[in-house]
Amino acid sequence: MKRLLLILMVLLTQASFSQTLTDGLMMPKDNLCTGFVYAHDQWKEYWEGELKRDNGNIGKLTTQSLLWMGNYGITNKLNIIAMLPYVKTQASAGTLQGMQGIQDISVGVKYNFLGAKFEKSAFNTFGVFNFSTPLNNYTPDFYPLSLGAHTTNLSYRLTAHYKLEQGWFANVSAGYTWRSNTELDRPSYYDGNDFYNSREVKMPDVFDVFGSIGYQKDGLQAELNYMQQNTLGGADIRRQDMPFVSNRMNYIKAGALIMYYPAKIKSLALRGAVAYTVTGRNVGQSTTYLAGVLYTFQFSKNQ
Amino acid sequence: MKRIYKSIFLTTSLSLFVVFSCNKDIDFTEELKPLTPANLDANAENWEPIDATVLTLDKIIAIVETSTPKVFNPPAAITSDAYKAELTAIKDAQRNLTSEQMKIIEYWSGGGVLRWNQILRELVARFNLPPAPKADGTYPAPDAENPFADPNFPFANPPYSARAYSYVSVAQYEALKAAWHYMYLYNRPSPSKNDPEIKSLVPETDLPSYPSHDAVLSGVSVEMLKLLFPAAIEEITLRAADQRNAALWSGKASSSDISAGLALGKSVANQFITRARGDGMGAALGTKPQWQALADTAIKHGEIPWISLETPMRPPMLPFFGLRKTGVSNGVKAWRMTTQDIIDQRPTPPPSTSSAEMKAEVEEVKYYANYLTRDRLSIVHKWADGVGTYTPPGHWNDIAAEYIRDANYSEVRAARAFALLNMALHDAAVACWDTKYFYFNPRPAQLDASIKTGTGIPNFPAFTSGHSTFSGSAATVLSYLFPQHEDYFQAEATEASLSRLYGAIHYRTDVEVGLVHGQTVGGFTVSFALTDGADD
Numbered sequence: 001m002k003r004l005l006l007i008l009m010v011l012l013t014q015a016s017f018s019q020t021l022t023d024g025l026m027m028p029k030d031n032l033c034t035g036f037v038y039a040h041d042q043w044k045e046y047w048e049g050e051l052k053r054d055n056g057n058i059g060k061l062t063t064q065s066l067l068w069m070g071n072y073g074i075t076n077k078l079n080i081i082a083m084l085p086y087v088k089t090q091a092s093a094g095t096l097q098g099m100q101g102i103q104d105i106s107v108g109v110k111y112n113f114l115g116a117k118f119e120k121s122a123f124n125t126f127g128v129f130n131f132s133t134p135l136n137n138y139t140p141d142f143y144p145l146s147l148g149a150h151t152t153n154l155s156y157r158l159t160a161h162y163k164l165e166q167g168w169f170a171n172v173s174a175g176y177t178w179r180s181n182t183e184l185d186r187p188s189y190y191d192g193n194d195f196y197n198s199r200e201v202k203m204p205d206v207f208d209v210f211g212s213i214g215y216q217k218d219g220l221q222a223e224l225n226y227m228q229q230n231t232l233g234g235a236d237i238r239r240q241d242m243p244f245v246s247n248r249m250n251y252i253k254a255g256a257l258i259m260y261y262p263a264k265i266k267s268l269a270l271r272g273a274v275a276y277t278v279t280g281r282n283v284g285q286s287t288t289y290l291a292g293v294l295y296t297f298q299f300s301k302n303q
Numbered sequence: 304m305k306r307i308y309k310s311i312f313l314t315t316s317l318s319l320f321v322v323f324s325c326n327k328d329i330d331f332t333e334e335l336k337p338l339t340p341a342n343l344d345a346n347a348e349n350w351e352p353i354d355a356t357v358l359t360l361d362k363i364i365a366i367v368e369t370s371t372p373k374v375f376n377p378p379a380a381i382t383s384d385a386y387k388a389e390l391t392a393i394k395d396a397q398r399n400l401t402s403e404q405m406k407i408i409e410y411w412s413g414g415g416v417l418r419w420n421q422i423l424r425e426l427v428a429r430f431n432l433p434p435a436p437k438a439d440g441t442y443p444a445p446d447a448e449n450p451f452a453d454p455n456f457p458f459a460n461p462p463y464s465a466r467a468y469s470y471v472s473v474a475q476y477e478a479l480k481a482a483w484h485y486m487y488l489y490n491r492p493s494p495s496k497n498d499p500e501i502k503s504l505v506p507e508t509d510l511p512s513y514p515s516h517d518a519v520l521s522g523v524s525v526e527m528l529k530l531l532f533p534a535a536i537e538e539i540t541l542r543a544a545d546q547r548n549a550a551l552w553s554g555k556a557s558s559s560d561i562s563a564g565l566a567l568g569k570s571v572a573n574q575f576i577t578r579a580r581g582d583g584m585g586a587a588l589g590t591k592p593q594w595q596a597l598a599d600t601a602i603k604h605g606e607i608p609w610i611s612l613e614t615p616m617r618p619p620m621l622p623f624f625g626l627r628k629t630g631v632s633n634g635v636k637a638w639r640m641t642t643q644d645i646i647d648q649r650p651t652p653p654p655s656t657s658s659a660e661m662k663a664e665v666e667e668v669k670y671y672a673n674y675l676t677r678d679r680l681s682i683v684h685k686w687a688d689g690v691g692t693y694t695p696p697g698h699w700n701d702i703a704a705e706y707i708r709d710a711n712y713s714e715v716r717a718a719r720a721f722a723l724l725n726m727a728l729h730d731a732a733v734a735c736w737d738t739k740y741f742y743f744n745p746r747p748a749q750l751d752a753s754i755k756t757g758t759g760i761p762n763f764p765a766f767t768s769g770h771s772t773f774s775g776s777a778a779t780v781l782s783y784l785f786p787q788h789e790d791y792f793q794a795e796a797t798e799a800s801l802s803r804l805y806g807a808i809h810y811r812t813d814v815e816v817g818l819v820h821g822q823t824v825g826g827f828t829v830s831f832a833l834t835d836g837a838d839d
Contacts, residue, residue, distance in 0.1 A: 056436075056614025095612055095748045097675060097755040097807075137677055141684055181327050185684040188424075188701060190691050195425035197333045197701070239453060240435035241691050242759070 021081060021108050021128050022173040022210040024161020027073035027296075034070040035294030037271065041065075043284030046144070049236030050281055059093025061144050061284055065103075069294075077112040084135070087147045096145055099138065103147050106132035108155070120165040128157035128175070140201075141184045143243035144284065150245075151203050152180040167217030177206040182245055191246055192235025201246050204233030214257075221259035227275065228252045237282050251280035255288075269294040333421060333704060335413025339506045340713040344837075347715040348484035351835035353473050353638065353722060358574045363481045366570050374570050375563035378491045378513040389557035390498045396552050397502055404552055405504075411549035412505040415520040416475060416717040417708055420700055422524075422542060423471055424693040426532045430459035431691055433617070433762075440615035444588060450534035457532065461688075461769055462587070462624045462635075462732040465696040467531045469638060469722075469729035470579055471524060476722040478523035478571035479516060479715040482564065486511040495554035504553035514563035515556035516714055521546040522568020530576050582636040587624040589632075594619060596631070601743040607656040609745045609764040620763040625736025632740075637733045638726035639827040645734050648823050650816045653744050653766040661750070664810040668747040672754045672807035680757050683806035686770060686799040687758040695770050695799070696728040699777035702795065706785050719837055724780050727828040731776035732769070734824050735817065739764040747810060757806040767817030768809045771800035775821020776828070783829045796821075 027033055041063040045054050067085040074080060083106045090098035108130030115124040133152040140150040157175035181200050188197045207230045214223025234248035255275030262268055271292035277285045352359045367374040379385050400408075411418060434442045434454035443454055450456035457463055491513035495503035510516070521543035528539045547565065550556040556564070597619075601608035611617045623632040627642050637645065654660035671679070688695045700721065707720050744766035748754040761769070778796035782789035800818045803809035832838075 093614060095754070095756045095760045097672070097757055139677075139680060139684060181329070185681040186687065186692075187685070187698075188428075188693065190425070190428040195428050195693075196329055197421070198329050200329050202327045202329050238432060238691075240432055244691075 021110065021130055021155075021157060022159060022171075022175070023212070024124055024126060024159050024163075024169070024171045024173075026076060026110070026112050026126075027071050027079050029073045029075045030300035031296055031298050032070060032072045033269075033294055033296040034068075035269075035292060037067045037069065037290055037292035039063075039065045039067065039288055039290045041286045041288040043277070043286035046284040047280050047282055048239065048241075051239075052285070055094075057094035057096075058091045058144065060091070062090050062092070063286075064088045064090075067292075079110040081108045081110060081130075082106065089145045089147065091145060096142075099142060099145050099147050101138050101147055102136045103138070104132045104134045104153075106130060122163050124161045126157075126159040126161070126173075128155070128159065130155040130157070139185065140182045140245040141186070143245060143247075146245070149179065149203065150182045154178045163216070167215045169212075169214060169216055169223075171210075171212045171223075173210040175208045175210075177208070179203040179205055184245075189244075191244055192238055192241070203246050204231050204248070206231050212257075216259075219261035219263060221257070223257050225255045225257060225275075226252070227255065234282075243282060247282040249280075249282045251283050252278045253288075254278050257290075267296040267298075269296070333417075333708075335417055335708060337409075337412040337506050338414040338714070339711060340508060340716075341711040342713060342716075343508060343510055344483070344713045344715050345487055347480050347713075347837070348487070350480060350719070350837045351831070352480075353477060353726070354578070357578045358477050358571065360481065360484055362574075363477075363567075363571060364484070366574075367481075367485075367567065370570075374566045375514060378489050378559060378563070381491065381497050386497075386557065386559070389559055390494055390501060393494050393501050393551060393554060393557060394498070397504075397554070400552060404548070407545045408504050408549045408553045411517070411546050412553070414708070414714060414717060415517055415546055416479075416714050416721060417704055418546070419471065419475065419520065419524045420704055420721055422539075423468060423528070424697045424700060426528070426535055426539075427459045427464040427467065427697050428691060428693045430455060430457055430532060430534070431464065431694060433458055433460070433690060436615050436617075442615075442617055447533065455534050459532075459694070460620055461694045461696065461773070462621050462736055464694045465725070465729045465732035465773070466582075466584065466635065468696050468700060469725040470531065470575055471527045472718065472721040472725040473638070474523050474527050474572050474575040475520060476715070476718040477575070478519050478568050479718050481567060481571055482514055482516045482519040483715055485514055485563075485567070486516065489513045491560070493555050494557050494560075501554045503555070505555060512556050512560045514567050515547075515550050515560035516564060517550035517556060518547050518561040518564025519568040519571075520714070522565040523572045524568070526569050526572030527575065530579060578636075583633055584624075584635050586632070587621045587635060588618075589623045591618075593631075594622060597622060597740055597743050605655070605657070606743070607745050607750070609743045610749060611762055612746060612748055612760050613762055617762050619740070620761070621736065622740045622763075625733040625738070626740040627737050628741065634737060635733055637730040639831055640730050640734065640824065644827065645737050648734060648820065649738055649741060650767055650820050652742060653810070653812050653816070656745060656750065661810075664812060665747055665751050665754075668804065668807050668810055669751060669754050671805050672747075672756065675757050675805070675807070679805040682798060682802045683757040686802040687806070688770070689759045689761070695773040696725065696732070696777075698799075699724065699728060699773065699781075702792075703777070703781055703784075706781065706788065710785070716837065719835075720784055723784070723828050723832050724777060726831075727776040727780045727825045728773055730827060731772045731821050731824045734820065735767055735769050735772035736763075738767050738820070739769075742766050744813075747807060754807050756808050758808065760808050765809055766813050767820055768800060768803045768813040769817070770803050771796075771809075771814045771817030772821035772824065774799040775818040775823075776825035777821075779822045779825025780828050780832075783832060 044060045065085045065087045069083045071081045085103045087103045088100035110128045138147040155177040159173035161171045163169040209228045212223040212225035231248045234246045253275045257273040260270045273290040275288040445454045445456040490511045493512040495501045525543040598608035625634045626632040744764050746765045774796035778792040781792045800814040
């Protein structure tokens with residue numbers, strides 16, 4: 001038993017740069033991992049409903065974001081994760097203005113509620129509860145250039161993580177996001193199905209699945225991942241219509257991620273990732289590049 | 304310790320879930336209380352006809368009585384067996400009303416004119432989609448003979464929809480005036496008054512019921528909408544049938560009241576359909592050489608001609624909808640303005656595209672583009688009324704509907720209010736489109752490509768602003784109808800007008816001149832309204 005505990009502790013130490021809500025890693029007690037991630041997302045083609053097309057009045061749609069994030073270990077089994085992005089959108093063609101500004105603050109609690117330790121592997125499950133809300137009154141009525149949907153979201157997520165002593169791991173996570181309704185600046189709208197004499201738009205909830213397999217040991221984490229999002233309702237973009245905030249936005253993305261911990265600076269982590277939209281509905285076929293720098297502070301006296 | 308965290312986690316999750324998991328559903332329709340008219344307007348048959356060349360009271364009487372067979376016959380006596388059988392049928396229906404049927408009664412009790420106006424706004428929003436470009440970079444034109452194809456017919460853009468709102472409203476108004484004539488001629492009371500066993504499920508009035516004015520409205524609306532939105536035929540006919548059923552189920556009308564009303568409504572619609580088929584709309588699109596001629600004329604006058612800023616370039620929107628120019632275009636008929644009126648009221652030219660004034664105007668637009676504050680963006684989006692919306696004429700119908708509802712008008716007076724409003728909006732579309740294609744003036748982003756806009760840039764020339772002209776005309780008519788709210792209507796019109804400058808798609812001259820032009824156009828309708836006999 002003691003030995004198993006030891007293995008688990010080793011695993012936990014190596015996993016001390018966990019940052020995301022979907023992974024199976026935890027920050028140890030009294031550690032704060034914080035830093036910035038820059039993301040560059042671009043698409044030229046998009047799905048109008050299920051029809052793939054480009055649009056001469058949009059050209060390439062680029063979304064850049066700078067994300068601050070922090071992950072604090074309240075205990076080894078309970079983490080708080082916060083994020084705040086600044087987002088900038090731009091279209092390369094047409095006359096529509098790009099938008100920019102602080103988007104939604106997100107605060108989540110991640111709890112490692114169940115773990116089983118075997119001789120040469122460990123299995124852990126996590127529950128995540130996340131809250132996000134806009135910090136800025138950006139418009140949700142300017143897709144594809146809006147910064148977001150301007151909704152308050154509550155997410156519930158379960159994650160399972162299995163890791164071998166040699167460093168190989170597999171991770172599966174599924175989340176359900178409840179979204180508040182959003183509000184437009186205009187007194188009526190047609191959402192693609194129905195006409196409403198209201199500013200308020202009913203927002204469908206979202207279900208997502210995340211899976212990854214990879215290797216994580218000795219200052220290196222590398223993974224291949226799969227991301228799927230399904231919006232549970234909403235209409236398709238009609239032929240030659242503008243996208244609308246409550247559209248059924250679905251996608252499947254495939255990606256890769258590398259985290260590197262330089263041996264000389266123990267607390268530093270560099271992160272790089274890429275994701276490609278394999279298929280979608282009412283979303284752009286985007287390629288996303290991410291680069292991040294994260295640093296871990298240890299507040300505990302006995303470490 | 305562990306347990307404490309666990310319980311904190313669970314309780315916060317659960318409590319937040321409870322707080323936020325309220326019902327997200329939104330009510331579709333404007334709330335309408337059951338109609339209780341303050342005045343039945345028994346003399347409405349005497350109100351002036353909108354267009355005496357299309358329909359007068361004498362003309363509809365001649366049509367009703369000289370057609371073979373007659374459009375409808377005088378009603379049977381209420382003591383007749385035939386009528387008694389009709390009453391029995393209503394009683395049977397009332398005994399077995401489902402909750403679905405009760406909902407239909409409740410929906411239509413808010414007033415047929417207001418409901419059809421809502422339905423029309425929804426149809427416009429749904430059909431307000433420009434055709435998608437083909438692979439070769441050209442655009443297919445919607446085809447009235449094949450309305451279900453891609454692109455659907457119609458593309459309910461602002462001029463198309465202004466015309467549609469006006470035809471539906473005017474035809475409804477004339478049909479109701481004809482109905483009023485016959486209702487007071489025959490004075491047949493409603494079924495609930497003829498038989499105490501028939502419940503009145505809507506507020507009772509003293510309106511005679513032969514022919515049923517609800518059925519008149521359903522008949523005239525369905526025929527006009529079939530012409531204007533043929534691809535929506537299924538939904539339109541179902542809605543119209545609901546309206547007639549509601550009249551029957553609620554004890555307002557018997558089956559003979561309804562069939563007479565339906566026939567009368569259709570007869571009136573036919574007169575306006577004939578007008579619509581010959582009003583010039585068929586020539587509004589024009590041809591490629593005609594579009595080129597517009598550009599050539601501008602060049603000949605030393606001006607930079609408008610070009611489409613879409614990729615691929617899209618043909619200009621309905622260039623001959625308004626243009627009055629000898630040998631070039633006659634434009635679509637207006638309601639209250641003659642061709643000479645339109646030419647006389649056409650604004651004087653905007654600053655030359657090569658002038659210092661124009662340069663200063665471009666600079667001002669650029670300022671608004673570069674400093675698009677959130678407050679200004681919200682004004683831009685409030686009034687954008689672009690693709691997929693009910694258009695600016697629809698927005699003014701939306702505004703008007705609230706005041707018409709609160710005024711407790713009779714159906715015929717409500718129809719008059721919408722007819723006045725929509726004639727002015729149609730004439731504004733005609734007069735503005737005349738001005739736009741007479742000058743063929745470029746948009747700010749054409750003269751300075753660095754100008755980025757806060758809403759989609761419409762695909763037609765800049766001078767003058769359509770939103771401003773529409774809003775000026777609508778506010779003028781609404782100020783006549785509801786003078787106590789004049790300040791509000793004028794403030795809304797000014798805001799709508801300025802929203803186009805804030806959104807960086809119009810120069811200040813476009814919006815200021817357009818607003819005044821619109822007020823002038825609205826004045827023509829108000830002049831008619833002041834002497835039509837309805838205010839006597």
